[in-house]
Amino acid sequence: MTMPVQGVQHGIAPPTLWICEHCDTVFRRRVLACGEVARCARCDAILARHHRVGVRGMLALVLTAMIAFIQGNIWPIVTLGLNGHLISTTLWGCIVMMWNEHAQVVSVIAAMTLFFIPIFKMGLLGWVLLYARKGERAPGFRLAMVTLHRIGPWTMSEVFVLGTLVAIVKAHMYFDVVPNAGIFAYGVLMLIITAFASIDVRELWDLTEERRA
Amino acid sequence: MSGLPRAGDLGLIGCHVCGMVCRDVPGHDVGCPRCGSALHNRKAASYTRCWALLIAAFFFYIPANVLPIMRTVSVGDVDDNTILSGVIELWVKGSPDLAVIVFTASIVVPVLKFFALGLLLISSQRGSGWARRQRAKLYRLVEFIGYWSMLDVFVVALLTALVQFGFFSQVEPLPGVVFFGLTVVITMLASMTFDPRLIWDGRDFDD
Numbered sequence: 001m002t003m004p005v006q007g008v009q010h011g012i013a014p015p016t017l018w019i020c021e022h023c024d025t026v027f028r029r030r031v032l033a034c035g036e037v038a039r040c041a042r043c044d045a046i047l048a049r050h051h052r053v054g055v056r057g058m059l060a061l062v063l064t065a066m067i068a069f070i071q072g073n074i075w076p077i078v079t080l081g082l083n084g085h086l087i088s089t090t091l092w093g094c095i096v097m098m099w100n101e102h103a104q105v106v107s108v109i110a111a112m113t114l115f116f117i118p119i120f121k122m123g124l125l126g127w128v129l130l131y132a133r134k135g136e137r138a139p140g141f142r143l144a145m146v147t148l149h150r151i152g153p154w155t156m157s158e159v160f161v162l163g164t165l166v167a168i169v170k171a172h173m174y175f176d177v178v179p180n181a182g183i184f185a186y187g188v189l190m191l192i193i194t195a196f197a198s199i200d201v202r203e204l205w206d207l208t209e210e211r212r213a
Numbered sequence: 214m215s216g217l218p219r220a221g222d223l224g225l226i227g228c229h230v231c232g233m234v235c236r237d238v239p240g241h242d243v244g245c246p247r248c249g250s251a252l253h254n255r256k257a258a259s260y261t262r263c264w265a266l267l268i269a270a271f272f273f274y275i276p277a278n279v280l281p282i283m284r285t286v287s288v289g290d291v292d293d294n295t296i297l298s299g300v301i302e303l304w305v306k307g308s309p310d311l312a313v314i315v316f317t318a319s320i321v322v323p324v325l326k327f328f329a330l331g332l333l334l335i336s337s338q339r340g341s342g343w344a345r346r347q348r349a350k351l352y353r354l355v356e357f358i359g360y361w362s363m364l365d366v367f368v369v370a371l372l373t374a375l376v377q378f379g380f381f382s383q384v385e386p387l388p389g390v391v392f393f394g395l396t397v398v399i400t401m402l403a404s405m406t407f408d409p410r411l412i413w414d415g416r417d418f419d420d
């Protein structure tokens with residue numbers, strides 16, 4: 001098999017190839033049909049997939065996620081009752097409480113993976129997508145895309161939703177438990193994250209062009 | 214010999230960060246022309262870093278399981294729970310289905326990660342051609358499920374914030390939960406430093 005790699009400028013091979021990230025095998029690119037997924041013939045990893053959701057759709061998803069995230073953070077998540085006493089908490093309530101109870105490491109992990117990194121991720125994605133709608137690269141596109149790649153795996157909101165469910169069941173053995181608006185907002189956020197999971201944002205590199213001044 | 218060409222053989226490098234296909238210039242540390250990230254044929258010192266992190270994670274994992282993660286005080290009655298006793302409590306007191314989920318996230322997933330990464334490291338270092346495709350899938354599984362282990366940590370955080378009824382009932386976090394949180398973070402770092410392309414780098418290529 002020969003690859004058409006000659007006749008290109010130094011340092012840059014043509015964007016006609018895919019390299020499998022998981023085994024380094026080189027493939028010739030082709031246009032994918034709707035819903036199609038290209039897999040590596042050697043290791044079966046996903047090379048690329050056709051996205052039903054376009055850039056506008058992604059932007060809509062990110063904005064919805066932001067609204068859900070804000071709602072999930074301003075309203076209490078759960079309320080517990082014992083002998084008429086009611087106690088409710090938000091995500092920040094948990095973070096502050098863990099700090100005060102001498103589990104600062106846990107507090108920092110929770111603050112990063114459930115609050116700061118998700119906010120940062122949504123902000124960067126929103127910024128980049130806002131410009132990508134018009135096929136443009138946002139100011140700071142390069143830095144934003146590199147940062148998005150680096151912080152990628154460090155958001156755990158969906159784990160937090162399952163954790164809340166477990167905590168509710170555990171607390172229900174001894175207390176009255178009322179789930180509040182916060183957890184429903186988080187449920188919505190979890191659905192959006194799942195919808196977003198199959199989207200490779202790196203496609204934005206190919207979809208946008210540097211603006212020529 | 215397989216007919217599928219690999220990037221290294223063709224003098225190409227795929228950028229980790231943006232996926233761009235670049236020409237390899239031997240002897241030069243080049244950056245990706247599109248995103249500026251450093252280009253590597255393989256992740257730097259993958260074996261050493263991955264082993265170090267995996268061993269460190271294992272040392273944290275022992276106290277994470279032995280030490281209690283949560284203290285429940287109710288009307289003077291003190292009850293310390295480890296991860297395992299928490300699962301058992303959940304099973305006995307009414308939700309076996311949820312107990313299975315917690316058991317999977319807190320015990321099966323971390324143990325699987327230790328075995329899987331250990332296996333991947335040893336077999337790749339020996340250049341083994343055994344079950345390459347399956348090993349590649351195992352790596353992707355480890356990467357995908359890794360962060361769900363944080364489940365128990367968040368449960369403890371929520372219960373601590375919620376159960377604050379003073380004398381009648383109170384929940385406090387205990388050191389086990391700190392070790393457990395660290396184990397999860399370090400195993401995630403370990404699986405990120407492993408380069409799955411090493412699985413395919415062995416001498417004998419008979420897939």
